[in-house]
Amino acid sequence: MAVATAVHGGYLPSKLRPSVPSPPKIASEIKPNAARPPPPPPPILISTNPVHVNPQHLIQLYALCNHSCHRFPTVYAAGKVEPVDELKLRTAVAHSSIVVSAFTKRELVTREYSTPAEVTSFVGIGGDWIRKVAPVTAENGRLIGFGRAVSDLGLTASIYDVMVHPSLRGRGVGRMIVQKIVRMLTNRGIYDIAALCTDNESQFFRACGFGDDMLGATTMMYTRATSTDSKDEEMISAGRKLLLVPRPRELSK
Template sequence: MAVAAAVYGGSSPSPPRIAAQIKPNSTPPPPVFISTNPAHVNQHHLRDLYAICNHSCHRFPTIDAAGRVEPVDALKLREALSHSPVVVSAFTKPEFLTTQSSASPEVTTFTGIGGDWIRKVAPVTPENGRLIGFGRAVSDLGLTASIYDVMVHPALRGRGIGRMIVQRIIRTLTNRGIYDIAALCTDNQRHFFRACGFGDDMLGSITMMYTRSSSGYSEDEQTISAGRKQLLVPPLRELGK
């Protein structure tokens, strides 16, 4: 069951304090470049990250026998990113990440004098790095925002990268005067978001999701598929047409 964690500002709001991770990994994070430029996100690489993290954009994803979620729809992902005013991506050099398909680290190729040395000392950039983390926020750009799709490559989890992504999202939103920030998360993700400064809504509100199922289907209603769940769309006349 998903729950909503939220941070609310008062009359003189200040950015929420990011708490220390509850059980941090003793291994320090590799050099990481955090970007808020949507142009730095290669959608093919982002789809690969969704797959590696087994993360779905849907609340009711189709899951195969191995427990893997369905691939992300490229068109819908592109549309979602275009309507997300805050997009944060994290990059590190490929040599800091050993992929599951190879026992040796991946490396990038630098040409010229002292190529290997230059590769090692060059700072991380989206051009020479690999996408290893992501998060986005949807907002009305004036009052409220919600955080979605925070993920980190499994090989680098527990090293503070996810917290850096959430920090940058919050900083970007609060710099725009937006302090009513929520995160829709599962029970397993609550510890992480609490460590990032989120908690239960002080106003006592809860998140309600549209869940009307196809039982009791009438001719005036349309059935739509939301992953594994069938939902009913009300007829237009009920929507005030």
């Protein structure tokens, strides 16, 4: 009977036709160009005080993001890069010209992924009201984003180690970090700003306003593999380093 009613309903005037909810669209019917609105950003504190960065928490963020300070890190079988050296990380942060860190409510990162509905319910009124409306601070929040810049404080600067907690990516946190770094550099009159990034990261930096060098310059990295005319020296690999050492001498007969 339900089927017959649905069929005959098509002959009724439009005002008398029963409202039948349209079935949900399957994946093949969804247009690929249909832009979905980005999820709302969580409550964020952006800090430029290096004192707010706990080295242990920063090491944990490196591990969660699977980010390495080395350009050629050791990669284990599971795809994880080697842990960052705490002493070297402390030294790098201490000597960075600008350090930007991002914090949010700890409850937003207790799960692997937080949906927009969870973010909305968290910042709404109800339950533990004081905890929900309290502003994010470096003391009560959790470190979920980081970035730093190295500069001569006069002419040039480079941006490194921009990363965001995996569960909060795609919400504009990384862009806020980069924009803060760029704003602080340009306020000092520094406009020659570079970002050393991989191909996967290049799209993110393009969205932040970076692009190919207008002068056509190409970044070159020192590898120590310089040519030498000396026949008494050769290059050997020592971990990540290439060392120039004397060749073993042949014994005279």
